[in-house]
Structures are given as C-alpha cells and as structure tokens.
Amino acid sequence: MSIYQSLKKSYTQDRRSENDWRLFLRLVPYARRSGRLLALSMGLLVPLALANAVQPLLIGQAISLIRHEPSTYEFLRNRPMSEGLNILEGLLLVAIASRLILTGYQGYLVQKLGQKITAAIRQDLFQHVTSLAVRFFDRTPVGKLITRITSDVEMLGDVFSTGAIGIVSNLFSMLVILGLMLSLEWQLTCLLLVMLLPISWLIVYIQQQYRKANYKGREELSILNSQLQENVVGINVVQLFRREKFNAELFRATNSRYTQQMDKTIFYDSFISATLEWIGLIAIAAVLCLGGSLLLGKSLAFGTLSAFILYAQRLFDPLRDFAEKFTVIQAGFTAIERVGDILDEPIEIRDRANVRFSIFDAKFGYIDEIVANLESPDVTSPPELGEIRFDHVWFAYKNDDYVIKDLDFTIHPGEKIALVGPTGAGKSSIIRLLCRLYEPTQGRILIDGVDIREVPQAELRRYMSVIFQEGFLFAGDVKSNISLGDGYTIEQIQQAAEQTNIAQFIEQLPQGYDTQLRERGTNISSGEKQLLAFARAAIRNPQILVLDEATASLDVGTEALVQEALNQLLLRRTAIIIAHRLSTIRNVDRIFVLKRGELIEQGSHEQLIQEGGLYATLHNLQMLGT
Template identity: 30%
Template sequence: MKSFTTVIPFIKRHKWDYIIGIIFLLGVDLLQMIIPHLLGSVTDLFKSKDLTPKILLNYSLWIIGISLLVFAFRFIWRIKIMGMSRLLEKDLREDLFSKLLTLSPQYYHEHKTGDLMAHATNDINAIRMAAGPGIIMSIDASFLSITIILIMIFTINFKLTLFALLPLPVLALVVNRFGKIIHARFTKVQEAFASLTDKVQESISGIRVIKAFVQEKEEIENFRQENFRNFLANMNMIKIWGLFDPAVQFLAALSFTIALLYGGTQVIRGVISLGEFVAFTAYLGMLIWPMMAFGWVINIFQRGAASMERINVILNEVPEITDKFADPNITTIKGDIEIKNLTFSYKKDLPPVLKNINLKIPRGKTLAIIGKTGSGKSTLVNLIARLYTVPCDKIFIDGHDINEIPLKVLRENIGFVPQDNFIFSDTIANNIAFTKEEPLEKIQKFAEMADVHKDIVEFPQQYDTVVGERGVTLSGGQKQRIAIARALIKDPKILILDDSLSAVDTNTEERILNNLKEFMKDRTTIIVSHRISTIKNADEIIVLDEGEIVERGTHEELLNLKGLYYSIYEKQQLEEAIQKEG
C-alpha cells in the first residue's frame, strides 16, 4: 500500500531483525506441521494393533520436543518482530512530535489539539499493529496455507483437498469486499475519536470558565453528543466486523463439512486410511487459522493504512517558516531593527493586518507600541520573532534581511514574553530556566528583577514548587512575572514584552520597569501595552490604528498632538481618578 511508504526506511534499517523473526516464525509453522503427521501415524499403528508402549513413548517425546522448540522459536520471533513494531511506534511518535514543533503557530490555529492527540495515540497504535501483528499474520497465514495445502495434496489425497478447499474463492471475494468497507469506516472511527478527544481537552482546559458561567449541564450534553457520535462510528465498524468474522467461520465450517462427508466416504471405501483422514482433519483444522487470519490481516492493514494516511498528512506538511534563505555565516545579532514598507496579512484572501509600516529601532533604544485591540500590535512583534512568514526585504536586523538570519540565531537572541503566557506543569525554577540548566542564584536574580521572587519564597517549596497545568495554581500577575524572568535569563539582544504587565498593579509595574532600566541599556526593547504608564518613558512610541502607524513620538510629543494617544491618556487618567475616589 502506498500509505506505508513512510515506514519503508525503518524496515530497511532493521531488515535483519525482521528476517530473523520471519525465519523463526516459519520454523514454528514447519514444526507444528509435523504433529498431525505423527498423530496420523499413531492412529494407523493403533488400528493395526502394532502400537506398543515404547513406540507410544517415543512419539510422545517427539511431540514434547517439538513443543519445546515451538516455545523457544515463538519467543524469538515475538521479540524480533513485535519488538520492531514497538520501536517503530516510538520512532513514529518522535517523528510526529518533532514535525509538529517545526510547524508555525498558524498551523495550530487551523488544527484542533484533540485531532493532533488522536494522531499521536490511536493512529500510531494502528500503524504499530500493522507493522507487528499484521506482518506476522500475513506471513504466517500465507506460508501455512500454501504448505498445508501442498502436504494435503501430495501426502494424503488430491481430490479430498480439492473438494475441501472449494469455499476458498468465495473467501477471497468476501475479504476483498469487506476490506474496502473496513478502511472507510475505520477512518470515520479515528475522526470521531479525534473530535471526542478535542472536546475533552477543551473542556478541561476551560474548566474555570465553564464553572464561572454555570455551564456544566450544557457541556455534559455537548460531550454526550460527541461521545454518541464516537459510539455510532465504532458500532458501524463493529457491525461490519461482526458480519465479516462469522462469514469466514461459516466458510471454514463448510470446508470441514465437505471433508467429513467426502473424506469419510473415502475411508469407508479404503481409498485413504483412518490415520490419513485424522491427519487430514488436523491439517484442515490448522488451515482454519490462516483463513481467519486473512480476515484479521485485511482488517489490521486497512486500519493501519487509514491511520498512516492521516499521519502522512502531517509528516508531509511543509513548514511555512524555514531557513531556506538563511546565511550560515550569521552567528549572532546586535539588535538594530529596521522595518521598511511592511504590509502583512495572514492569508492572501484576507485583508492586511499591517499596512505600510516603517520603523527604525537602534540598538539600546526602547520602542513602545500602543493601540486599540485588533490594531496589529501583537502581529508586528510576532513578525520580528518570525513566528509568521515575513515577506522578503521588509524587516532587517543589523542590516540583514530577517529571512537571512538562521531561526536558531534569531530566536536565541530574542527574549519574548507573549500575551498568552504559557507556564509548564513543572517547578518554578525550571519554568524560569527553561532554555538551559541554570544555578539557583542566577534564577533568583532574574526573579527579583521581574519582581516575583518575594511571591515565590512564600510557597512551601519555594523555587521547587510544581505549578499546575498551564500555571493554574499561580495568579495572572505571577504567571506574567515568571514569563518575564524566563525571557530575561536568556540574556537576549532584543527584548519583546507583549502586554506583559497587564495583570500587575501600577506599583508592581513601576518596580519592574525600574529594575529593567539597567538591563535594557544595551538591548533593543519593544514594549506593547494598553497602559500609557507602562510606555511613557520609551524613546519612541508609535500608535497603531487598523494596522497603520497613525502617530509617533515621545510621550510629551504625542500629548501635544491632541490625537488618539491623547484621548487614550485622558481616558486612563479619568479611570484612575474614579478608582482613587472609589
């Protein structure tokens, strides 16, 4: 199947493990085929009254010896083939995770987390089943079928074998038809599971909002609907599998009936001996497993193929942001930023978010950005960090087109605190020293600079305190300040604070900004904020409105313009006065 071309390199790398496993698998099959022959011989000796206790003991020892070899061989092929399928599962999951980390934020805006989680769990498990049990059963069933049929033809009776195997062509048609249906229905099962996973993930992540708005019953009902959809998809799959399995068993029973009627007649007529008939029925019994296995193989491979197609969509996804134009000679940056005539939209068919932006931010200077919600502030700083695809010859750092700077070099030299601060479910120390292991003294130094040290030492475990998922055990202000400390400890050449002080009070904000004065001296700093108190001391302030720079200057210059900045300032002054009176 074309879907499985992705795993061919893995199979080639581990071909000897598969070859050894297959050899021992075939060894088990050959050894098992001796036992019906031995039983037939014992039956004929018993009928002719030539069977003695010594001969019976010899035959018993042979059967025990063969069983011990089967035990050993089966262990070896399981370790080799099943072990490789587990290794493939591990490698595929790592490849998938690595691929996901190369994709841009835009990809995650368009794809649900639950769907991606389903890829990493159910889909990869289905591929593992195809690469392990699927391979085993397909080789085992094919080899057993061919060998048993040849033994039955050449050592027992050709006509009896021919009649007993008459249902096989019908079986082939059944397998082919059901296989196509299974593939389509399993794809729907995986899609339903992905949707269900996404619903659970979203509800748990938003549990505080659900409780705050008393939406527990509504969410339970929404979950019940998703769960019922998942149930129906699985029931449709079970129904087709429920028909498939009995159909194969019926055809196997039909073979036995034919063998019993025709074979019994042949024994009565003396064409074959009773021992040969016993051996034939034993071989036919062994043939039922391959007939059943063909059904399982089709089911497993169709499931695996459906899942592999879903995984391949991600693995073949071309990352939007790459080092295609990167210059390997650029190994560091100083921090001089220039933006020329930048116009940007997230997609070609959408209106631009930024229009004709022109800026110069010399190293060591601070630029502040203010504007209404949706004016393009975060988009602008995200472009400087190349979190979205930047048009060529629009943003320059140290005179280099930003696309020429290797992503690793660019981002290692940027300390970025985004609006949606993400705190990992780990210790506070590890959240601050996220990029590399740092001594506690250094972590404390930057925590003090972010004015969060005194909060941390109040926790029972202090810096070893493990915060909840997404920092749920921390306040909004604590999360913001830990994120600031995480950006500062990188010692970046460019510091970007995207509305990073919105959750702290004005006194805390003032302390943090005072702490940062010395740190910001030789660095390019960009501060995005809704509060004028945060940005009033910046070297230059720009006011964005609908993606355009409508005003620029220092705090005093912008107040004198009596424009948008002035109106924002007046409004905030009035709000502060009302709060003080209250």
Template identity: 30%
Template sequence: MPHHQKKQCYAILKIDLISLFYKSTAIDRVKEVIKNNILQLIPSITPYINRFIKGFICMIIYVACWPILAFLAGKLIPAIGSGELSTVTNIIINSLVVFLIQKTAQYGQDVYIAKPSLEISEVMRQSLFSKIHKIKMNIINNISAGDITYRLTEDADRVSEVIYKTFQDTLPCLLQLLAVIIYMFYLDWSLTISTFILAPIIVLSVNNFGKRVLIASEKSQESTSDLASLIGESINGISTIRSFAAENWITGRFNTKLRSNKQAKYKTLKLLAIQHPIVGFIEAFGILAILGLGALRINLGLLNSEEFSSFFAAILMLIDPISHISTNFNEYKQAEASLKRLKKINMQPMEKDEQNLEKITRINGKIEFNHVSFEYKKDNEVLQDITLKISKGQVIAFVGSSGAGKSTMMSLILKFINPKLGDIYIDDKNIRSISSIDIRSNIALVQQQPFLFSGRIIDVIKMGRDFSEDDVIKSAKIANAHEFILKLPSKYETNINERGSNFSGGQIQRLAIARAILGNPSILLLDEATSALDSDSEAEVQKGLNQAMNNRTVIIVAHRLSTTQGADKIVVFDKGKIVDSGKHIDLFNKDGIYKELCEKQLIKVT
C-alpha cells in the first residue's frame, strides 16, 4: 500500500474509531453497563493488581497473534493455489509456532485472571451476607428467606460469571477486534470502511435485543425468587400442610408459580434464540458482500490476491469475538438485573449504634422504661407511654392478648428496635449510649420455637463464642439437658440435623436454654418458652428454666398464665398500654383484664 494511502488510512481509522466509540448506541450501552455494574467493583481488584497485570500482558500477547495469523493466512492461500509446497510447509510451521505462543498466552491470561475474578465475587457475596445480618430487624423480617437465598446464590453467581467473563473473554475480544480492524485498515482502508457499513445494523440489533433481554430477565428472576420463597414456605410448613391434608392445595400453588416461571424463562430464551439467527444472517450477508467487493477491487488493480486473502482471514477473525461480545452483552443485561436485585439489599437501612458509645462488660440487671412509645408504621403506635421499673433479680411476667405489645418490649430491651419517644435504661444507663453487642452479650433470649443451627451439640451451644467444654457442660446441667445428652451415642459430639429434626421439642428447648445461659447472662428473656410442649416435656423444660432463672433478672412473655403465677410482678398489657400490675392473687381479685384471661384458661387462685 502506498505511503500516502497509509497516512490517509490512519487518519480515517482514528476518526472512525472515535465516532464508533462515542456515537454508537450499543457501545454507549456497554459503557453504561460497565459503569453501573463492573467499575464499582474496581476497589476489590487492588489486592490482586499484580496478577491482573500479568494476565493483561498475556492478553496483549494473545491478541497480537491475531494479525500475524491473518498475515500468514494471506500468504498461505495463494501458496496453496500455486502448489508451492515448500512455501506452504514454512508458513504452516510458522503458523503453528504463533498458535503455540498464542494459546500459551491465553492459558496464562485465564489462570492469572480467573482466581482474583472469582475472589472478587467471593468478597462481594461475603459483604452481602454480612449486610443481611446488619439490616434492621423489622425490615429483614419482611423479606422472605427464599428471596434472600436466591439473591445470594443465583443472582450472585450471575454477577460473578460476568466479572470473570469481563476479564477472561470480553476484554480480549474487544482488543482482538481492535487489533484486527487496525490491520484491516492497513491493508485496504476503503474496503474496511465499506465492511463497517453493516456494523451499525448489527450494533442496533444487539442493543435492541439487550434492552428486551434485560426486561425479560428481571421478570424471570422475580418469578424464580417467588418460586424459591414458596418452596421455603412449603418445607418449613410441611407439618401444617399435612395436618390440613392440603397437599393438593400447595402443589397447585407450586404448579401455578412453576408455569409462570417457565413462561418467564421461555420468553428470555426465545429472545436469545431469535437474536442468533438474525445477527448470523446479517454476518453471512456481510461476508458475501465483502467477497464481491474484494473481487471488484482485485479486478480494478486496487488490491492483490495475497492482500485480499489476509483481509478476508482478518474478517473471519472478527466473527468469533463479535459473537462472544454479543452473547456476553446479553449476559451483562441479565447480570444487570441480578445486580439491581443485589443492590436492593445494600439499600436497606442498617442497624447502627450511635457514635462514641460507652463500653460495658457486665450488666447487673436493673431495667427502666421511661415514657416509651413505639410504632412500626406511622400513626399506629404499638406501645404508648410505657413507664416501668424492673429491679435486679426480679421475675416479671408480661401478659395480655396478642398484639398488646409484649414481644415489642423485649425487642426494645435487645435494641432490635429503638423507641419513637422516651428512654430505656439498664443499670441507670440509657441504652442509646451502650453498644448493642455489649447489651446482647449480657441478655439471653429463649423463644417459643427456638432455632438451632445444624452441627455438633457442643458447637450449637457455643454458637461461635469462646467457651470451654466445661462451660458448655455446666450450662447444659443448669438447663436440665446434660443427662439426655450423655445418653446419645456421641454425647456432645452428636450432630443436630437441620431444624433439629432428630431431636424432640423438649430436647431442642433445653439445648436452647443451655445456649442462652452460656456465659452467665444477667437478664433472661423467655418468650412463650414452654407453650408449644406437651406436659411431660414442659415439666423437663420448666425444671431447666427454674434453674436458669436463679440470680437473674427474668422477663416472661406468656399467654398461658399457669407459667406466670410465681412471678414477683405481673404486668398486664392492652392495646399498647400497661393497664395493671401486681402479683397473681392481687390481680385475680380485681375485676379486670387479668381476671378475664384467667377465667378463660380456667385458672384459679392458688
């Protein structure tokens, strides 16, 4: 090619590339996807920058081999046509050497980039998992477990794959396109420009499909999340389903959601299926048109057969990266939908303590509510102007109808939620000035249906805390659990299955009590701790509770008033207010809510 034509070629190449990068709708969309989804993860790359640099060097070597191979192909095709065997042999050997270098560089690129890419996604998932455990309790309780599980598995996997493919596939493909296009301009700038007349059609087609794939993917992922939520509900409520003989009902609901999920996914797959033949037809039409233009330019003497062979080989080298970028772009759109769902977790308000909080190691157990009000929803107060003093070592029972505010009182003590008005004091210190961790380290909660993690009994009782085996055994003895544990084949090494399915309700409750009192908490909160048990199990658990309650401030929330009669003081709630308080006999002898509750449960003065 004459020198003046090469200079003109480079000028047009510069203008064309700038125009393509800044004006192309599809490239703008790719930049937007990268800006919104990928670049925010750049800080996570810093620890692995050396590996990325090595990977990028390998990538440059890999990409640089493509124009060389196109050049050798241009030499090879005419040599084959003329029957020059020695020339063909030399070119093949040289090509094999270049291929060997290229594939070695590709291996280095993938190896150096794969591990940090996967570790970045791992850090992202760890961050999201940690975030979930810091979201405010009243918010996290309104998000289904199935939905969260789907986001941390399927959605996170999809984003992880895009992170990896960005460095391992998309970026090399973009660089390959750039290198090959520059070589094409070097060979014949006018034929190259003619070739790229079809590019906007392909770009617009890919961009249009990308938008539609994004919308379809969001609907598909929401549908899958709904399906996961229903599966989680059905597993957790399987005993309820069977007790109501509702297997057909839940199966019908599952089949309905399954059909919706199938339809949503089918719509996405159909869009992807339509795209491939359309883009493929455009590519085939372009190749045939280029062959015709090449033949014309050779006939006019503007291009020789060797240059055109190289040019056509270069075009063939564009097809694979364009196909990869097209596929990856659709995956980017699906990952964009996933990342939006993951971002919703990060947007949730976190449970935060105030700054410069006082550190405490031990709580005595005195609690005071001073004109406390609370609401979950605006203008719908759950607690209204609560004033209550609880002395150290006192046993207090909260009673009242469902929704009266009893459990909310416990949540306030644990700092799961904060008062709208008023103050709460522990040992004469406002809990707003005390760290949540310090408060909860001194308070134990035993619920009606405690949740036990799977694993060895000793680990389940410890729950990540630094206590010795002797400490665990001591707490198990207090909880009246030690004897039945010793009867197990592996004793404290026995594994608890998911949801404690290999233990009875009474055993689970006693293990929960042992877990709660490990570390000798000052305050014990009992939320309907025995109401779900049969009489025999209740007696065993109650014995453990009685031992656990010694020398502690105890607050009991109970609907079954038979468990509250020995309390030092019973506090009666109604519609968010304290309407009465006193000992069982005193309250029973009044004509009030407490007496009505006792009569409904056939409880008399003892």
C-alpha cells in the first residue's frame, strides 16, 4: 500500500473517531488560561456589531428626512432639516470612528490571544514529545514532528484568533443586522432568510471537502519536511553516493502530491467566495424587486428601502467573512486532530505516582566529591552500591521478535563487566533497558535491589552515566555542553575536564570553555565530541558508568590518555563496557558474551579463552587481524 493510500485510510479512521465538537473542546483549557483576554475580546463584539449595524439606519433616516417620509424618527422630524441632517452626520461620524477604533483594538486583542494559545500549546507539545518513550521516535519521522510542532500549532492558534472569535463576531453582526431588518420590513427580511438556508448548506458541504483536502495536504507537508530533514542530516551520504537526482525525484513526487491537495483547498475556498459573491447580488436584486413593488404600492418608504438594501449588502459581508473564517477553522480542526494525535500519545515510560524508593544518595553527585574520592580512594572496603540485576529479562522492539532472551545475571557493586558479541547481538539494547529508555517485555531490572520502574527516571539517570560512540552535542558553548543545564560552576566543569584528561584539549579551542559549538557539534571532530561526553559523565559522578563503544572514535594516543582517566573514574564504580576491540577489555572482571540476545558465555578473559567458545574464536580472529 502506498503512503498516500495509507494516509487516506488513516484520515477516514481519524475522522470517524473524533467529532468537531470534541476537537474544539480540546482548546477550551488553553482559552481558559487567557480567560480575561478572551472575555475582553468577546465583550467588544457587542459595541462593534452595534456601531457596524447603525450606519445603514442613519443613512436611511437621512434619505427619509430629505424626502419627508413618515418613517423619519420623531426627534428629527420636529427640527429644521439642516439641523436633523447635522445630527445624523454627527452620529454617522461617531459610529464610523467607534467602529474603526473598536475593530483595531479587538483585532489586536484577538491576535494576542491567538499567540498566547499557540505558545501554550507549542510548549505543552514540546514537553510531551520530549517525555515520550524512545519507541515513539523509532516510528515517527522527525519532519512529521516538526511540522506538527510548528505550522500545525500555528494553524491551530488561528482557530481562536482569526477563526472562532471572528465567527462569533460575524454571527453576532448578522443577528443584529437581521434584528434591525426585521424591525424595518419583515417581508423583505423573510425573503433574505429563505435565501440564506440553501447557501448555508452549500457552505457546510464545501467546507467538509476543504477539510479533507487540507488534512491530506498537511500529511504531505509532513512527508515533505521529513524528506528535507533526512537530506540535510545525511548530506554527506547524499553527495558521496550521488543521490541528489534520485532524492530530488522523490521530493518532486511528494511536492506535487502536496501541491495537488493544496490546489483542491484553493479551489473550494475560491468556490465559496465566488458563490457568495453572486448569491449576494441575486439577493439584492430580489430585495430590489420585492421592495420596488412594495414601494410602488406605497407600503414602503424610499428611505426604508435604501436602508434595507444597505443592510442586505452588510448581511452578506459577515457571511462571506464567515465562510472565510470557516476555512481557517476547518484548517484549524485538521491541525487540532494532528496535534491531538501527538498529545494523546501515551507516555509509556513514566514515574509511578508514589515512588517507593530513591537510590539517589547525597554522597554522590558533585565534582569536589569525585576529586576527594579519587585522591584518597578507599580501595580496601568494597563499594556497597551499584549492583545491577537482570531478572529473567525478555525484550522485543516489535511484537514477539525478541532481541533479548531470558537474560538473568547480577553485576556486583564496583564490578567491571564487558559485553561482547557479534553485531546485532543485543548489547546496546541491554544498555537501553538498563537506562529505562525501553521497558522489558518480561522480567525485571533491579539496581541495588530496587526495580528500576520504582525509581524516578531523573534519579535513575543521574545514578548512571552512559557514554555512546556518537557523542551528541547541542548548539551552545563547551561549558553548557558539559553542565547540560545543571547548575555546575565553571570551576567544577574545569575540574571534571582535568579529571578526564581533556582540559588541555578544551583550552586549545579558540575560546576555551566559551567556544561555541554548532548544532550536533559539526565544528569539532568525533573524537573531540567523545572527549566532551567523558567530561559530561564525570561531572555527574555516577555510581554506574556505561561505555558503549565510547573510545572507538579516539586515536591511540588520546585513547590511552582517556583510558588513564577512566581507570581513575571507574574506581569503586560499577561499569559496563561494550567494545568490539577485545584488546581493550582484557582486564575487566567478567566478560559477558552475547549471541542473538542470549548470554552464552561469561567469565574472565583467561577463563573464556580456555573454554574455547565464541569469545575465544572472536579473540583469535582479532589477533589474526592485528
């Protein structure tokens, strides 16, 4: 099934599950947060509609006054004509000025409200997305998320700013105009009302079509953004493998699907405006026709008919505007559906309501303590904390495709363990489970005897540090990439760098600790990123340290330097080391050998070599290679 077909299917499914009213209600809590602004914007609708509606009445009165018609108000009739006209002109001026001022002020308030709501939703969405389990990101393209957090949220804000309040305003204006029309001439009003019914039905129908096209268009935009993002991130591979043309073709296909959908929305939008335009003219012609015969029959004054025609025109203004706003609202509903999909995404991994136990101990945490510990390591007494136990753990990324099978082992406090095994054996998955980035499908993981699901995630992740092969850096300076928003002082950061033997490298950078790093650290080498990751871990003084191919990007000299620092850092701490180069893990306490998610051998280097199993084979192969 093509992406397009699956989009179609998902759209119909989504549409069935949520109705517009429920979608609208989702916005209410956000509107409530800006309750005063909302109340003020709504409150201004009343004087605005009145100022708007009174103008034709005044013009009608002026005509009636000039023509001495009986429909002229009493207080005008009893005055000289010039004075009456002056009064009417004055009132008209006041009405126009109030309308202009109120429209401007109300528009400002409404835009402000829209921005506030948009900002609140964007913030919630960001927080929600960053709390979602890694599993969600495995299946969601980045471009899709970015489209939803940026342009969808923007459209959603428009539901309130231009859309909803605008519609209330238009409805209110129409009601006031209809009321005044009824008071002037009920037969002509009924004629207009009869004409309004089929128009309303047509508008609703076209809007539904618009909404469908808009939803598909937004999905295509997500795909477009995903493709763009993929090409930018993988630009090296794109260019090295000459995929520019091929990728441009893929992009062109999505782009044309997107354009097709957008063309449809433009068609529906224009169709409504055009229909209303000519229906508006027909309505005025009908009013003229009926009004003319009433005028001839002397049952309608000329001034009243003039006022009525002006009203008929004005009645179609909010209706046209209404249709336009409806389009914004429909686009907004699409956005609510799409943003709602993400907000409804359950946070799979969350802290329990009553966390039973905290493993975080004030003894562990800051660099001065690390330094003190390192300088006088009490190596005689064995460490008490840092035990890791996998209790019959099974894990599958999808369905029953288990990549970890019945792992059952205990790593003692302070023990150094290496995980080895062929590619895809499940080494990194073990680390992800230990950090609770994923939850075991079966079994439990315990740290110091406590199930990690019982421990607040923040504490769990503070208790252990993981250094990956690919050190990730954020845009910002070197020091903020080490402290990562925790309140470490520059002295602590410098100490951490010195302890991990990377201070010299940082000082060589153009502005030392203040050197700005680009997004993803594109202005420093992979090895240098890795070094910063070491400092980042060291400053947090974790009780458990995990190194996932952490020294693979370093040259031999730097690796030796870091290894020396590591030996210090690892003192009295539990460590799990993943390494493909078996020479680097020879001295660990135990080596766990994994194959297709199963622990098939364990023991020291010597024991495993003697056993002559998979480890011995891998080791011999590597020895042959060197």
